Amino acid sequence: MNIFRLLGDLSHLLAIIILLVKIWKTRSCAGISGKSQILFAVVYTSRYLDLINAFISPYNTIMKIVFLAASYGTIYLMYMKFKATYDVNHDTFRIEFLIAPAAVLALIVNHAFEPLEILWTFSIYLESVAILPQLFLVSKTGEAESITSHYLFMLGSYRALYIFNWIYRYYAENHYDLIAIVAGIVQTVLYCDFFYLYITKVLKGKKLQLPA
């Protein structure tokens, strides 16, 4: 464990908490993409199956359980409890166009052709594009509540911090994982224009408005 990965995991945890608080406090999931939340649940489910047979550390196990519970909890809030506030007309990204290519690529490019390894690889590829429906929704509505932009900033920062973790591990621990690194860079790049808007607008107290 290193400071970059710890900060990354905490940023990730904070993002998930901010989202749950936003939905619970405002009793609304307006501006949030349920499609992205479904993709995140698929990512965590396919990646954390090793909870059953591999124990790394208490921290690792607890965080995996928290991420799984929070992602399914968010889906429950969005599609059941506060279903009336779900923006079904704008949340129209076809996630099958993200799931299928990730699955196909995982079958072709992986470290080993074994079920758990393929599922892990699939979850890495899917996570790199899982935010697209959310960014698509923000671009369609043209704006985002400031708490939603804080959520996105934390979520985007988590994988950006992981990139520093991978650089650190390459030099300090002599190992790397190219699949995770390439997918992590793609994932972070997708947030770039959002990061720009967040830093130039939201941090100045303005609302996040995308140029129409």
Add this chain to the structure above:
Amino acid sequence: KEQNKEKDEL
């Protein structure tokens, strides 16, 4: 540098 094998990251 060897390829990362154990999955110790979240």
